Amino acid sequence: xxxxxxxxxxxSGGGRAGSLxxxxxxxxxxxxxxxxxxxxxxxxxxLEMIAERAKLKAEAAxxxxxxxxxxxxxxxxxxxxxxQDEALVARAKALPDCFVWTLSPQTALPDAETMExxxxxxxxxxxxxxxxxxxxxxxxxxxxxxQGMLLIAAGQSALRxxxxxxxxxxxxxxxEEAFRWLKQQTAGRRIYVPRHMRLNDPADPAxxxxxxxxxxxxxxxxxxxxxRADAVRGHFDTIxxxxxxxxxxxxxxxxxxxxxxxxxxxxxxxxxxxGSTPMCEALELAVDGPPEGIEVGPALRxxxxxCEAWLDTFEDDEGEDWEDAEPEAAQAASA
Numbered sequence: 001x002x003x004x005x006x007x008x009x010x011x012s013g014g015g016r017a018g019s020l021x022x023x024x025x026x027x028x029x030x031x032x033x034x035x036x037x038x039x040x041x042x043x044x045x046x047l048e049m050i051a052e053r054a055k056l057k058a059e060a061a062x063x064x065x066x067x068x069x070x071x072x073x074x075x076x077x078x079x080x081x082x083x084q085d086e087a088l089v090a091r092a093k094a095l096p097d098c099f100v101w102t103l104s105p106q107t108a109l110p111d112a113e114t115m116e117x118x119x120x121x122x123x124x125x126x127x128x129x130x131x132x133x134x135x136x137x138x139x140x141x142x143x144x145x146x147q148g149m150l151l152i153a154a155g156q157s158a159l160r161x162x163x164x165x166x167x168x169x170x171x172x173x174x175x176e177e178a179f180r181w182l183k184q185q186t187a188g189r190r191i192y193v194p195r196h197m198r199l200n201d202p203a204d205p206a207x208x209x210x211x212x213x214x215x216x217x218x219x220x221x222x223x224x225x226x227x228r229a230d231a232v233r234g235h236f237d238t239i240x241x242x243x244x245x246x247x248x249x250x251x252x253x254x255x256x257x258x259x260x261x262x263x264x265x266x267x268x269x270x271x272x273x274x275g276s277t278p279m280c281e282a283l284e285l286a287v288d289g290p291p292e293g294i295e296v297g298p299a300l301r302x303x304x305x306x307c308e309a310w311l312d313t314f315e316d317d318e319g320e321d322w323e324d325a326e327p328e329a330a331q332a333a334s335a
Contacts, residue, residue, distance in 0.1 A: 043309055043312065044184065044275055044306060044309050044310045045177045045178075045180055045181035045184065046277070046310070047129040047130075047132055047133050047181065047277060048129070048133060048277060049095070049096070049177075050125065050126070050129045050174045050177055050178055050181070051125075051126040051127075051129040051130045051133075052095060052126075053092075053095055053097070053098045053173065053174050054122045054123070054125045054126035054129070054174045055122070055123065055126040056088070056091055056092060056095070056098065056100065057098075057100060057102070057119075057122045057174070058119045058120070058122035058123040058126065059088065059119075060088050060092075060100040060102045060103055061102045061115050061116075061118050061119035061122065062115070062116070062119045063084055063088060063102075063103075064102040064103060064109055064115065065109075065112045065115045065116070067081055067084075067085075068109070068112075085103060088100060088103060089103065097173045098173070099173070101168075101170065102115070102118075110166045110167075114162075114165070114166050117162050117205050117206060117208065118159075118162045118163065118166060118168075118205075120205075120208035120209060120212075121155070121158045121159040121162045121205050121208050122159060122174070123208065123212060124154075124155045124158065124159070124208040124209075124211045124212050124215070125152070125155035125156055125159050125174060125175070125178060127155075127211070127212045127215035127216070128148070128151040128152045128154075128155040128178075128211065128215050129152060129155075129178065130215070130219075131148055131151065131215040131216070131218045131219050132145075132148040132149065132151075132152060133277055133278075134218075134219045134222055134223075135148045135218060135219075135222045136272065136273065136276040136277065136278050137232075137277075137278045138222040138223060138225075138228070138229045138232065139228055139229060139231070139232025139233075139266070139270040139271075139272055140222045140271075141225075141228075141271065142189075142191065142271050144218065144221065144222060145189065145191055145271065146191050146192070146193070147218055148218055149182060149185060149186070149189075149191055149193050150193055150194075150195060150196075151211060151214055151215055151218065152178055152181070152182060153182055153193050153195060153196040153197055153203075154195065154196050154203040154207075154211055155178065155203070155211060156174075156175045156178035156179050156182075156196075157196035157197075157201070157202050157203040158196075158202070158203035158204060158205045158207070158208060158211070159172065159174070159175045159205070160172070160175045160202070161202040161203065161204075161205050162205035163175075165205065179197075182197065184275075185273065188273055188274070188275065189271070189273050228270070231270070232266065232270055232272065235262040235263075235265055235266050235270075236262075236266070236278060236279075236282045238258060238259075238262040239259050239262045239263065239282040239283060239286075240282050240285075242255040242256075242258045242259045242286070243259065243282065243283060243284070243285040243286035244285055246259075246285060246286040246288075247285035247286070251286075253294055256290045256294050256296060259283075259286060259296075259300065260296045260297050260299075260300045263279070263283075263297075263299050263300045263303050264297050264299040264300065266279065266299075267299040267303070268299065274299060274302040274303035274306050275302075275303070275306030275307070275309075275310065277310070279303050279306075279307065280303075280306065280307040280310040280311070283303055283304060283307045284307065284311065286304070287304060287307050287308050287311060289304050
């Protein structure tokens with residue numbers, strides 16, 4: 001078994017639900033707040049994890065091209081190639097469902113230009129995911145949220161198309177997870193995403209650089225409304241402060257009332273999704289909910305439920321059987 005093949009076996013991820021299927025019909029953008037009674041199917045998706053994995057895959061794709069050049073000129077494997085191979089695979093191993101297929105010895109890689117487009121599409125998806133997280137942390141208005149979601153839609157669609165163009169038919173975890181996040185959030189936030197959610201409406205992979213710039217612009221724009229951002233930050237600080245009292249066993253009914261008010265304000269007035277990463281991070285220490293006899297509103301009930309599911313996504317994986325692993329990883333293991 002080759003070095004890369006043996007290492008890739010440890011980090012391969014199985015196919016997951018969330019393929020790029022046609023989206024259901026929607027009547028158009030809604031100006032209402034997030035649907036508190038909406039329950040998106042499947043476990044919540046972590047944009048932070050998508051961004052981490054996609055950035056690593058972009059780096060690995062570019063390294064694969066450089067690696068090919070080094071091999072062609074007879075570079076010393078032990079000093080010029082092996083260390084970077086091992087470093088990339090070790091980083092992938094530390095992330096759930098992160099298969100760096102561009103390093104698989106069983107994969108025939110396309111030309112350098114195509115590989116750069118694929119790397120760029122991974123970079124674009126990472127930038128889009130990070131910009132959406134920044135928008136949520138800043139309490140961005142619904143127009144900006146929609147722009148962020150449109151960017152994620154374009155990013156995942158372009159990545160899928162780039163892989164298809166390169167005859168890469170295996171599923172990509174981050175493309176599928178980004179698509180599933182959009183399906184969940186269009187329902188939860190009642191925000192319409194009209195483009196790049198169908199197979200017959202692919203985004204152009206070649207436009208990845210302009211989308212990366214758009215992601216940066218969105219982050220900058222979200223920070224321009226200082227009063228709004230400060231207000232949102234203040235409500236999150238309130239939640240965290242009272243959640244610390246919950247965790248310490250010192251919480252009273254007044255603490256839960258303060259958390260309840262802050263969550264309701266963020267959801268109903270600022271349009272923050274109950275299951276967004278900033279909300280879950282703020283509520284983490286209070287995730288078990290109030291004791292019996294203390295009533296809280298629907299926004300907090302939904303947020304606590306989503307936070308619990310969100311935390312479950314960060315539990316350590318127990319690993320998968322070989323037969324459940326991605327086909328290329330199983331092939332690499334037997335090489």
